[in-house]
Amino acid sequence: MTISTLSDWTGEVGTVTIGATKADGGTRSGTVTIGGERDLAFIGNPPTGNRPLIAYELCDDPSLWPAPVIRFLGDRASDPAEWARFAAGEYRPDLIRLYLTSTRKRGFSAFAAITTTVENILQATGLPLIIEGSNDPELDSEVFRRIGEAGEGERLLIGTAEAGRYRSIAASAMAFGHLVIAQSPIDINLAKQLNILLREIGLPHDRIVIDPYTGALGYGFEYSYSVMERIRTAALKGDDDLAMPMISSAIDSLTVKEVREADPSASDRTSVAWELYAMLPATVAGASIVCVRHPSTIQPLKAAIEALWSPPGGGA
Amino acid sequence: MALKALDIYKLLPKKNCKECGEPTCLTFAMKLASGKVKPEDCPYLDENVREILGASTRPPVQRVKLGVGERSFAVGDEIVQFRHEKTFFHEPGIMTAVSDLMDPDSIQAVVADVRDHLLVRIGLDLRLNGIAVWSASGSPDAFATAVEAVEAVAELPEVLMAEDPAVQEAGLAVCGNYRPLIHAATGDQYREMCALAVKHGCPLAIRAPDLDALAGLSGLCTAEGVSHLVLDLTSPSLHDMLNQATAVRQQAITRTAPALGYPVFLDTRPCGLPDAALICGVLKYGSVLVADPLSEASRKALLVLRQNIYTDPQKPIQITPGIYRVGSPGPDAPVLLTVNFSLTYFTLQGYLEASGTDSFMLIVDTEGLSVLTSVAAGKLSETLVRDSLKEFAVPDLVKHRTLIIPGYAAPLSGKIEDETGWKVLVGPRDAADIAEFLEKEWT
Ligand code: B12
Ligand code: SF4
Numbered sequence: 001m002t003i004s005t006l007s008d009w010t011g012e013v014g015t016v017t018i019g020a021t022k023a024d025g026g027t028r029s030g031t032v033t034i035g036g037e038r039d040l041a042f043i044g045n046p047p048t049g050n051r052p053l054i055a056y057e058l059c060d061d062p063s064l065w066p067a068p069v070i071r072f073l074g075d076r077a078s079d080p081a082e083w084a085r086f087a088a089g090e091y092r093p094d095l096i097r098l099y100l101t102s103t104r105k106r107g108f109s110a111f112a113a114i115t116t117t118v119e120n121i122l123q124a125t126g127l128p129l130i131i132e133g134s135n136d137p138e139l140d141s142e143v144f145r146r147i148g149e150a151g152e153g154e155r156l157l158i159g160t161a162e163a164g165r166y167r168s169i170a171a172s173a174m175a176f177g178h179l180v181i182a183q184s185p186i187d188i189n190l191a192k193q194l195n196i197l198l199r200e201i202g203l204p205h206d207r208i209v210i211d212p213y214t215g216a217l218g219y220g221f222e223y224s225y226s227v228m229e230r231i232r233t234a235a236l237k238g239d240d241d242l243a244m245p246m247i248s249s250a251i252d253s254l255t256v257k258e259v260r261e262a263d264p265s266a267s268d269r270t271s272v273a274w275e276l277y278a279m280l281p282a283t284v285a286g287a288s289i290v291c292v293r294h295p296s297t298i299q300p301l302k303a304a305i306e307a308l309w310s311p312p313g314g315g316a
Numbered sequence: 317m318a319l320k321a322l323d324i325y326k327l328l329p330k331k332n333c334k335e336c337g338e339p340t341c342l343t344f345a346m347k348l349a350s351g352k353v354k355p356e357d358c359p360y361l362d363e364n365v366r367e368i369l370g371a372s373t374r375p376p377v378q379r380v381k382l383g384v385g386e387r388s389f390a391v392g393d394e395i396v397q398f399r400h401e402k403t404f405f406h407e408p409g410i411m412t413a414v415s416d417l418m419d420p421d422s423i424q425a426v427v428a429d430v431r432d433h434l435l436v437r438i439g440l441d442l443r444l445n446g447i448a449v450w451s452a453s454g455s456p457d458a459f460a461t462a463v464e465a466v467e468a469v470a471e472l473p474e475v476l477m478a479e480d481p482a483v484q485e486a487g488l489a490v491c492g493n494y495r496p497l498i499h500a501a502t503g504d505q506y507r508e509m510c511a512l513a514v515k516h517g518c519p520l521a522i523r524a525p526d527l528d529a530l531a532g533l534s535g536l537c538t539a540e541g542v543s544h545l546v547l548d549l550t551s552p553s554l555h556d557m558l559n560q561a562t563a564v565r566q567q568a569i570t571r572t573a574p575a576l577g578y579p580v581f582l583d584t585r586p587c588g589l590p591d592a593a594l595i596c597g598v599l600k601y602g603s604v605l606v607a608d609p610l611s612e613a614s615r616k617a618l619l620v621l622r623q624n625i626y627t628d629p630q631k632p633i634q635i636t637p638g639i640y641r642v643g644s645p646g647p648d649a650p651v652l653l654t655v656n657f658s659l660t661y662f663t664l665q666g667y668l669e670a671s672g673t674d675s676f677m678l679i680v681d682t683e684g685l686s687v688l689t690s691v692a693a694g695k696l697s698e699t700l701v702r703d704s705l706k707e708f709a710v711p712d713l714v715k716h717r718t719l720i721i722p723g724y725a726a727p728l729s730g731k732i733e734d735e736t737g738w739k740v741l742v743g744p745r746d747a748a749d750i751a752e753f754l755e756k757e758w759t
Contacts, residue, residue: 003563004527006570006572042558047555218623222627230398258616258620260748270613270616270617273591273617274617276591276617277614280595281621281625284558304589304592307555307587309555310553311555311556
């Protein structure tokens with residue numbers, strides 16, 4: 001007898017490929033594929049599916065971004081392209097996630113700027129991209145059309161679709177060949193419902209990434225961790241409407257009390273700790289893409305994911 | 317061997333009196349079989365039956381206690397693989413490592429720090445748990461001196477890490493009465509280590525090259541009379557630690573390999589990624605975790621993660637609804653409405669205290685949901701506010717009739733005014749802004 005993990009799962013997480021190289025009609029220097037797991041995260045020799053990836057988050061209006069990151073970056077934060085180039089070059093995330101926070105200001109109407117920003121980011125880095133548009137239904141249709149068009153052929157992952165507002169995003173994804181993030185508030189049934197809605201309007205399952213919403217460490221993370229485990233095990237038990245890979249971003253990590261009130265000399269370290277201690281658990285719970293905002297979190301998170309992923313000696 | 321539900325049912329009083337909290341004796345039997353209730357929950361079992369049931373329904377992961385006194389802690393006694401299936405019960409003890417090559421002063425500085433460090437969060441005390449003393453020198457005398465240095469400062473639970481029985485014995489001679497964890501028995505010296513564990517009544521960690529060998533060793537040790545075992549799954553590979561700990565938990569819960577039904581020990585030092593190893597240990601089934609001293613940032617995040625993972629996922633941590641005072645509020649003091657989710661209460665209370673304004677907090681029963689969540693779920697309503705004002709006799713406490721509500725409850729402000737007749741002031745969304753708000757709006 002050899003004692004090992006008991007794996008009697010029957011289902012499999014679907015795969016999603018983000019980005020397109022020249023050969024596929026895009027300009028990315030490489031693509032990434034997530035999903036494909038047939039067991040719990042990191043379980044198996046070697047583990048099933050694809051290694052979890054790290055997305056580095058930035059934005060086009062830093063006034064809405066956490067202070068520790070802005071302090072760390074200085075002037076770079078005022079130009080998203082420069083910011084992306086710096087982060088991709090120095091810290092080596094697997095993807096870049098751009099939030100078009102400019103659209104969240106009252107009275108936003110600079111739609112042409114969206115096209116320019118997305119184009120600039122595409123030029124600044126060869127990494128596959130995630131683009132977050134508006135979250136106001138009034139703006140959605142125009143904003144997502146602009147994003148879709150500017151990134152046509154690039155197989156972007158665009159977000160974020162929610163139960164009340166998913167049509168504009170899905171329409172743009174279908175028209176321009178992109179992928180969609182589907183977010184629901186920490187609830188497995190709502191996650192499933194949204195995926196069904198998206199399928200019904202014509203978006204196939206292999207174009208969806210689930211975002212189960214991630215509360216920050218100490219501020220709802222306990223719920224998010226378990227909902228991710230539940231979604232993953234539902235997929236492994238064969239529920240096709242939950243068998244998409246997941247993305248996790250604890251977006252409030254750097255604004256929680258512990259980080260905000262940390263001694264200035266410990267601000268960077270506390271930021272990294274708060275992101276690392278939520279995002280590594282997210283991968284263990286089953287997330288395929290985890291997101292961070294402090295550049296210094298990327299390296300320790302990556303080292304940890306690699307150590308969890310690689311069996312000793314690198315083989316079976 | 318575990319009894320089946322029907323076998324258990326035959327031993328029950330069959331009164332169907334519901335006093336155990338279950339609708340029938342049969343449901344009680346079913347839950348007992350799966351470890352979800354305890355024999356003691358039925359008040360009508362005779363001693364004999366209780367004993368039979370107790371032994372055969374022993375939790376799939378043995379309970380093991382480390383240390384004595386106030387800071388002692390128990391691990392094990394777990395019944396699920398995923399916390400959403402029920403909950404995780406006994407959080408891992410985090411043991412800070414010192415070695416017998418350190419001078420006594422440095423050891424004592426570490427020990428004092430572990431003794432004194434305290435993070436209070438949501439009204440709960442979060443602490444590191446104890447000290448792991450590591451025999452690096454191989455000398456019995458040096459080991460005993462190091463253990464003495466620890467003992468001189470604090471009565472904290474200890475792990476004595478020395479595989480040479482002679483060295484282990486020297487350490488136990490100093491602190492054997494305080495139930496340290498003996499680390500570790502191996503295939504070569506388990507008889508001597510078991511003898512030490514029996515002599516001092518201590519739990520014993522065991523180590524073997526793979527899980528099959530570990531299961532075998534566990535059987536050998538129980539045969540020597542040691543039943544409080546801890547399985548050491550330390551490896552330089554984080555991948556192996558996670559896989560093995562998962563295998564052990566799965567085998568234990570399903571009772572496929574009862575010889576592995578013990579808590580797990582992980583030394584996070586060999587893999588070279590202390591934060592990552594601690595995170596995995598907390599998430600995936602570590603019960604005793606050894607680590608070098610951590611930075612303040614890591615320590616805080618670790619304690620909060622452990623608190624998150626070990627809270628009951630079905631039941632938010634709540635406080636009793638009612639009127640709570642900050643300072644000594646008089647009849648002119650402001651009344652601030654909030655919900656009975658502990659995190660919300662303690663966050664607001666902290667900022668109110670810092671503001672220096674004496675005030676009343678009116679805590680209403682939203683079943684432990686936060687402000688934003690209870691507004692979204694419709695659990696915070698104008699009628700709840702009206703009834704709570706009345707129930708807690710708020711009109712008798714203050715002369716004014718103004719209620720400050722959370723910024724996120726703004727959509728309810730008109731309805732609350734109509735329903736209660738009180739004037740509503742919408743406060744800031746973030747409790748951190750409360751001092752400034754009170755200064756401006758409350759004169
Ligand atoms: C954890 C969580 C849950 C947990 C519950 C946790 C709990 N005990 O409440 C679970 C998973 C159960 C949950 C469920 C739901 N959730 Co929820 N949840 C969260 C999450 C991630 C964190 C909540 C939290 O802990 N906040 C921390 C506490 C301290 O915040 P707070 O109570 O609001 O207090 C702050 C302020 O309000 C202020 N304050 C507090 N009191 C007072 C008093 C005064 C006088 C003043 C001035 C200020 C003040 O100070 C505090 C600190 O600043 C939030 C996202 C977020 N960022 O808030 C979503 C969120 C609140 N949930 C949301 C939703 C929609 C839901 C559901 C309705 C979804 C569903 N399943 O249908 C359910 C409803 C619950 C139900 N039907 O049972 C949405 C709400 C959307 C909206 N804007 O209306 C959110 C924002 C997530 C999202 N973006 O989609 N949720
Ligand atoms: S308390 Fe005992 S006798 Fe009464 S219902 Fe429960 S199991 Fe049956």
